[in-house]
Amino acid sequence: MVRVCVVGGSGYTGGELLRYLSMHREAEVKYVTSREYAGKPIHFAHPNLKGFYKGLRFENLSVDKILGLCDAVFFSTPLEVSLEYIPKVVESGVKVIDLSPAFRLKDPDLFKAYYEIEHKAPDLARRAVYGLPEIHIYREALRGASLIASPGCNATAAIISIYPLAYTKKISYPVVIDVKAGSSEAGAKPTPWDHHPERASSTRPYSPKGHRHVAEVLQLLREFGESDDRVSLIPHAVPIVRGVLSSTHLYIDIDEQELVKIYVERYAGSPFIRILWGSPTPYPDPKNLVGTNIADIGFAVEERARRVSIFVALDNLGKGAAGQALQAFNISLGIDEREGLWIPPTRPV
Numbered sequence: 001m002v003r004v005c006v007v008g009g010s011g012y013t014g015g016e017l018l019r020y021l022s023m024h025r026e027a028e029v030k031y032v033t034s035r036e037y038a039g040k041p042i043h044f045a046h047p048n049l050k051g052f053y054k055g056l057r058f059e060n061l062s063v064d065k066i067l068g069l070c071d072a073v074f075f076s077t078p079l080e081v082s083l084e085y086i087p088k089v090v091e092s093g094v095k096v097i098d099l100s101p102a103f104r105l106k107d108p109d110l111f112k113a114y115y116e117i118e119h120k121a122p123d124l125a126r127r128a129v130y131g132l133p134e135i136h137i138y139r140e141a142l143r144g145a146s147l148i149a150s151p152g153c154n155a156t157a158a159i160i161s162i163y164p165l166a167y168t169k170k171i172s173y174p175v176v177i178d179v180k181a182g183s184s185e186a187g188a189k190p191t192p193w194d195h196h197p198e199r200a201s202s203t204r205p206y207s208p209k210g211h212r213h214v215a216e217v218l219q220l221l222r223e224f225g226e227s228d229d230r231v232s233l234i235p236h237a238v239p240i241v242r243g244v245l246s247s248t249h250l251y252i253d254i255d256e257q258e259l260v261k262i263y264v265e266r267y268a269g270s271p272f273i274r275i276l277w278g279s280p281t282p283y284p285d286p287k288n289l290v291g292t293n294i295a296d297i298g299f300a301v302e303e304r305a306r307r308v309s310i311f312v313a314l315d316n317l318g319k320g321a322a323g324q325a326l327q328a329f330n331i332s333l334g335i336d337e338r339e340g341l342w343i344p345p346t347r348p349v
């Protein structure tokens with residue numbers, strides 16, 4: 001049994017991790033932190049988990065406790081918290097899977113450009129493995145990784161949409177990525193803009209002049225020798241709780257069958273990727289993926305305009321966060337990547 005901790009276990013990604021971990025047959029949760037819920041049982045923060053973690057209570061964060069109790073620790077915390085605590089934990093030999101953006105970007109200049117702070121541990125960021133297993137170079141690097149930087153939810157959808165074209169050198173620029181995102185992306189602590197009356201019927205763009213997740217897409221493209229900067233990603237807040245739908249548009253001469261073949265080949269052997277082409281519902285909808293680690297892909301080639309669109313849907317708390325983090329944890333330990341995650345989506349929701 002792998003002994004695991006969840007730091008920041010009272011938030012949305014922490015709660016989803018705990019839900020998946022309750023089904024994991026090779027991991028045991030030993031320690032879960034929260035300042036607000038310290039001393040309280042898990043279901044006080046996550047009513048859906050009542051009965052699943054009998055005897056376990058939230059505790060305050062202590063690095064000594066992590067080192068004493070755990071073989072692996074998930075940080076479901078804000079970037080600043082991850083940056084502060086993770087270096088010491090990794091140095092001590094405990095495996096870390098960080099869900100925050102703290103270690104996703106290898107280039108400190110790219111990090112500074114998008115997060116507006118100097119990175120405190122750039123060497124560690126260079127050593128971290130970007131936890132998106134469907135990208136073959138990362139899948140290899142994940143085996144035995146000591147620090148896994150779990151990707152952003154919008155970035156995950158965007159990268160899944162574009163990686164097969166980067167791999168086969170078929171990208172053309174500009175690349176326009178339009179993202180629709182649910183309110184749980186913003187975490188469990190409400191802000192005035194995410195307060196229900198403000199958000200419920202609202203549809204609006206946010207960070208349209210350079211959302212942080214585009215930096216992860218640029219990093220991926222650079223890994224495949226691409227250097228063109230004309231890649232944009234604009235998220236839109238839409239009135240759903242969970243889900244990301246990214247629509248990636250580019251202009252290339254390719255017919256739909258050839259396009260689909262590239263994706264089918266590239267994602268063969270990726271159990272959490274489903275190609276919808278040819279099915280009666282060929283375009284993905286995140287509603288069909290709530291509570292899962294699955295990403296669905298659809299395509300549309302408009303021949304007159306020579307426009308190619310790739311649509312990717314996922315659950316921001318699943319494949320966009322906790323599910324993906326657990327999948328990477330599994331791979332890093334040589335456990336079947338589906339462990340704790342292999343559940344069919346619920347319908348209708």
Ligand SMILES: NC(=O)c1ccc[n+]([C@@H]2O[C@H](COP(=O)([O-])OP(=O)(O)OC[C@H]3O[C@@H](n4cnc5c(N)ncnc54)[C@H](OP(=O)(O)O)[C@@H]3O)[C@@H](O)[C@H]2O)c1
Nearest residue numbers: 008009010011012013034035036076077100185187188321
């Ligand atoms: N939400 C998403 O869709 C999503 C997707 C991918 C990645 N992420 C990333 O995952 C991380 C967590 O996101 P989330 O949505 O789960 O956020 P959240 O719901 O706000 O939860 C944050 C957690 O961190 C703890 N925390 C906050 N400040 C802390 C501090 N100073 N010291 C110790 N613990 C602290 C909170 O508990 P207490 O305040 O009680 O201590 C809470 O358990 C973020 O970095 C986010 O960017 C989120």
